[in-house]
Amino acid sequence: MKNIMLILSLLFALISCEKPKEKEQKEEMIMYVPSEMTVLMREMFEFQEKSKKQIENGQLPLGFPEKFKEIHSAELSDQFERDASFKGFTNLYFQDIERLNSSTKETAKKNFNLAINTCIACHNTTCHGPVTRIKKLLIK
Ligand code: HEC
Structure with missing residues (x-):
């Protein structure tokens, strides 16, 4: 599960305009609309x-x-x-x-x-x- 989150957030950083801050990253991912x-x-x-x-x-x-x-x-x-x-x-x-x-x-x-x-x-x-x-x- 941890790895999946990591891969997802890496992908996210690559293709998206959003710049998630490190600390809030996990939370933002879940709440991302x-x-x-x-x-x-x-x-x-x-x-x-x-x-x-x-x-x-x-x-x-x-x-x-x-x-x-x-x-x-x-x-x-x-x-x-x-x-x-x-x-x-x-x-x-x-x-x-x-x-x-x-x-x-x-x-x-x-x-x-x-x-x-x-x-x-x-x-x-x-x-x-x-x-x-x-x-x-x-x-x-
Ligand atoms: C006037 C400026 C502007 C033009 C022209 C424009 N974009 Fe965008 N695009 C943006 C902005 C700003 C965002 C981010 C929107 C947001 O986060 O609310 C965006 C977001 C995107 C995304 C979504 C990225 C994600 O987070 O998934 C894609 C894909 C995209 N644009 C492709 C295109 C394509 C293809 C074209 C031309 C056919 C285009 N854009 C033309 C400004 C522009």
């Missing part, structure tokens, strides 16, 4: 994985679901703040998505990668944990 934004971002990650496959198969990207617009308002966990830079990246991301949605099969790959680079840029200023995973979304 992902924020609205975290839940939304995880769904968006899966969505972009599917969209990537679609483009790799020579098709147009999947239509971007309206619900992801909630990124503008979804509740963040305490350590993050919707400051000017955050809002800037959010707006940039939605511009990228608009461009992606009006892509042709020829421009889809380039526009997809532009959008993913905005995910990475925002994450580099806020939540470093998932950056390596997000980079894997880039189409070669």
Whole structure:
């Protein structure tokens, strides 16, 4: 059981934005409830994985679901703040998505990668944990 907790908390530290403090680590793990934004971002990650496959198969990207617009308002966990830079990246991301949605099969790959680079840029200023995973979304 102790080992499992250790592995879990290591994994947690690797993939998540949260930075559990050592002493409270165990307690936080048990009480951890992902924020609205975290839940939304995880769904968006899966969505972009599917969209990537679609483009790799020579098709147009999947239509971007309206619900992801909630990124503008979804509740963040305490350590993050919707400051000017955050809002800037959010707006940039939605511009990228608009461009992606009006892509042709020829421009889809380039526009997809532009959008993913905005995910990475925002994450580099806020939540470093998932950056390596997000980079894997880039189409070669
Ligand atoms: C405007 C900045 C911003 C943009 C753009 C952005 N993210 Fe995020 N992302 C965040 C923040 C901040 C969190 C942490 C939310 C929280 O803890 O409340 C997060 C959380 C996540 C998580 C959850 C990590 C966990 O703890 O499980 C994933 C996965 C993720 N983002 C992937 C993406 C992907 C993929 C994109 C682009 C398609 C993207 N993000 C675009 C700021 C952003």
